[in-house]
Amino acid sequence: MLSETYFMPDKLKLAFIGCGAIARFHLDGIKEHAPRIDVTTLVDLDESKAQTYAAETGGQAFTSLDEALAKGDFDAVDIMLPHDLHEPIALQCFAAGKHVLLEKPMAPTLDACDRILAAANAAPGVFMVAENSQYWPEIVEAQKHLAAGAIGEIITARAAFVYPFDSYWFKEERPWRYEKGRTGGGIAIDGGSHWIRPLRMWMGEIKEVVGVLGHPLAQMEGESLARALFRFDSGKTAIFDAMMIDTVFAPDPWWRITGTKGELTINAALDGAELYLWDADHPDGKRLFASPGYTESFGPELADFAAAVLDGKAPDAPPEHALGELRTALALYRSATSQRWEQVWA
CATH class of the missing domain: 3.30.360.10 (Dihydrodipicolinate Reductase; domain 2)
Structure with missing residues (x-):
């Protein structure tokens, strides 16, 4: 949950956590509809995937989230990973003080979702589940x-x-x-x-x-x-x-x-x-x-996330709503x- 005192910059520096198939759609959407987002950091276990997107965006490529958190320049993350990784990666990003956009489903189990929501509510930044429909x-x-x-x-x-x-x-x-x-x-x-x-x-x-x-x-x-x-x-x-x-x-x-x-x-x-x-x-x-x-x-979805971070706007759907699907x-x-x-x- 975004606190009233949380700093709001003019541009959102975003890290892609996972550079697989869906990352292409997210980046194209940003280019077409979300001009206030700069993709500055690309993270993937496959270095070639991270490097490919880094070359396209001018961002830095990393092969681990730990390294990206230590050396990267970003305020928010776009987590695009297999469902079983959503919880540990989201919790690590909350703990690091990052705004979090997490691809659906929030997690494969309700217990994992409860833990994610608890961590999000205790963190200072924005949490949004990416349900592009x-x-x-x-x-x-x-x-x-x-x-x-x-x-x-x-x-x-x-x-x-x-x-x-x-x-x-x-x-x-x-x-x-x-x-x-x-x-x-x-x-x-x-x-x-x-x-x-x-x-x-x-x-x-x-x-x-x-x-x-x-x-x-x-x-x-x-x-x-x-x-x-x-x-x-x-x-x-x-x-x-x-x-x-x-x-x-x-x-x-x-x-x-x-x-x-x-x-x-x-x-x-x-x-x-x-x-x-x-x-x-x-x-x-x-x-x-x-x-x-x-x-x-995807562009309007990312633009909504950017507005939540930069303007304090409530996302069109709160993260709890994603529990319905x-x-x-x-x-x-x-x-x-x-x-x-x-x-x-x-």
Whole structure:
């Protein structure tokens, strides 16, 4: 939590802790949308990765956090590491007095999250969990139209994380995302959070979950298929589909929100997204919004973090809010075993 006396500079000096696949999107987002951030320090066990980003940013490269904390020039960290490393690295950065941006999930277990939050509350700086779907332009735009009553009262929704296998995310000799002990599960706890957050933005808090899991991607220890029904505090329900399979998928909206006056759909991919309205006046659909897609969210996310540090602005979502996606995934895992509804906040 940022104290009133904490020094606020004009520019945020940021260290990348982890220079893997997601770092590319974070840096591009900073270049395009977060001019008040300077990436001054790059840390990765693979020196070549750190050096590559150092050459691009003009920052210093290190192969350990200890060395970076001793010699680097930075005020904040952007932690982009396997889930099992989130807790120890975040705690070390809090202890060093750094502002912390931590990739989702906060940690693989609720106990680890509790320890992280306790350390964050005792530290002087800003703590934010990076859930970029909070900033997806098409998600934010849909929120505006829903609030304006474009489809009347929401009845139900569907989120479809249907994604063919992409080797970009699995480049390591033994990709950490294949290891359940490192991720805490499979696609529901990892990429699935990007589809769960918008449902919570639109429909409120998820109360309980029932679902099943599958393992069609044999090399992944955690689930590569999840099909679930969410019931919200309001009593309304939504479908959550998550699949990462080495196959060819037919076109399918990533989101469908059904209301009393029509529907909103979001047709999206990594390279583009479109928001459509379907109602009595537009039975064939009307395009309301188009964006470059998924990658456009990282810049606003980093800019929000910078504003929290530099201006004292509260982030769009407090770090505790990120427990919702984790708890939903964990409830789904319990349901797959119990074969019954499981409470999210129990």
